[in-house]
Amino acid sequence: MPLRLFLSSGDLMADRRFEFARDLQLKGDLPAAADLLEQAIELAPDFTSAWFTLGEIREKLGERDKAITAFREARRIDPGDRHGASLHLMRLGDAELADMPRAYVQALFDQYAPHFEHALIDDLGYRAPSLIFKAVLAARVAAKKPALFKRAIDLGCGTGLAAAAFARQVDHFTGIDLSPGMIKEARATGLYAELEVADMIEGLRGKADAGANLIVAADAMVYLADLGAVLSEARRVLAAGGVLAFTLETHDGKGVVLGEGLRYAHGVEYVRDAIAKAGLRLVTLEPASPRNENNEPVRGLVVVAEKT
Numbered sequence: 586m587p588l589r590l591f592l593s594s595g596d597l598m599a600d601r602r603f604e605f606a607r608d609l610q611l612k613g614d615l616p617a618a619a620d621l622l623e624q625a626i627e628l629a630p631d632f633t634s635a636w637f638t639l640g641e642i643r644e645k646l647g648e649r650d651k652a653i654t655a656f657r658e659a660r661r662i663d664p665g666d667r668h669g670a671s672l673h674l675m676r677l678g679d680a681e682l683a684d685m686p687r688a689y690v691q692a693l694f695d696q697y698a699p700h701f702e703h704a705l706i707d708d709l710g711y712r713a714p715s716l717i718f719k720a721v722l723a724a725r726v727a728a729k730k731p732a733l734f735k736r737a738i739d740l741g742c743g744t745g746l747a748a749a750a751f752a753r754q755v756d757h758f759t760g761i762d763l764s765p766g767m768i769k770e771a772r773a774t775g776l777y778a779e780l781e782v783a784d785m786i787e788g789l790r791g792k793a794d795a796g797a798n799l800i801v802a803a804d805a806m807v808y809l810a811d812l813g814a815v816l817s818e819a820r821r822v823l824a825a826g827g828v829l830a831f832t833l834e835t836h837d838g839k840g841v842v843l844g845e846g847l848r849y850a851h852g853v854e855y856v857r858d859a860i861a862k863a864g865l866r867l868v869t870l871e872p873a874s875p876r877n878e879n880n881e882p883v884r885g886l887v888v889v890a891e892k893t
């Protein structure tokens with residue numbers, strides 16, 4: 586990901602050392618970059634961005650214990666964890682799998698918002714909204730029901746690509762997203778009747794029972810480890826016959842893992858179980874890649890479920 590968060594230390598010298606260190610890191614001279622970061626930290630001990638970057642470099646150098654120390658420092662200094670140090674601690678086996686820090690998701694997507702569509706569609710061949718659209722259409726055709734929905738909710742709506750895909754199918758769209766920057770872009774599309782800056786589970790909790798006919802989440806549930814809460818809230822909010830459709834990333838094993846791209850990957854059995862436990866009827870669960878990474882299609886799933 587080309588964009589990255591920088592939190593100034595407030596000390597000009599320390600910030601300069603950090604910049605030099607980043608140059609060296611990008612050029613591949615990791616030991617020299619680590620030295621400079623340590624100097625920056627000596628000048629400004631609570632320099633979160635330096636601790637976090639040092640953690641990344643130590644991890645790359647295979648220095649696991651030192652990487653853990655650095656990531657722990659980054660998280661201690663910034664408990665909201667805007668850099669997502671805790672995700673690296675999870676990957677290094679130093680922390681239990683847990684939901685992503687909200688401040689991290691917000692900071693990531695606020696930075697990304699103005700460039701999001703270009704970065705995703707042009708660079709990464711992003712296709713989650715069209716996968717969901719086609720899967721919902723196919724499911725409705727198979728059920729001999731019209732693919733028209735009065736009220737829809739777009740979870741993790743981002744800039745509005747899912748609402749654009751479903752624009753002709755939906756009368757009233759509500760978008761929910763943690764990132765104010767993304768919501769601003771979504772508002773500019775004019776596609777949503779309502780928009781909320783909120784966590785998707787809390788946003789759903791604020792909705793009346795049986796008030797929606799369609800709920801979509803394109804490439805957004807990859808930021809949730811446990812799908813239980815979002816699925817059961819979705820069931821409550823859907824009217825009878827309502828449809829829930831989303832994409833995921835997946836892996837061959839059981840349960841949920843945090844992938845290299847720092848998004849969760851959910852195993853097929855886990856997904857089947859979670860849908861059944863939430864009391865939804867599974868309609869479609871198919872392999873489908875939502876995007877590319879390193880020029881390879883990421884392994885994913887498209888899921889359609891119904892409230893009976």
Ligand SMILES: C[S@@+](CC[C@H](N)C(=O)[O-])C[C@H]1O[C@@H](n2cnc3c(N)ncnc32)[C@H](O)[C@@H]1O
Binds near residue numbers: 690742743805
């Ligand atoms: C990869 S983007 C996809 C955006 C959009 N659905 C699309 O297809 O273009 C993921 C979005 O999910 C949002 N997001 C991640 N975790 C979230 C959460 N727990 N609650 C609400 N939004 C979340 C992010 O802020 C981001 O806008």
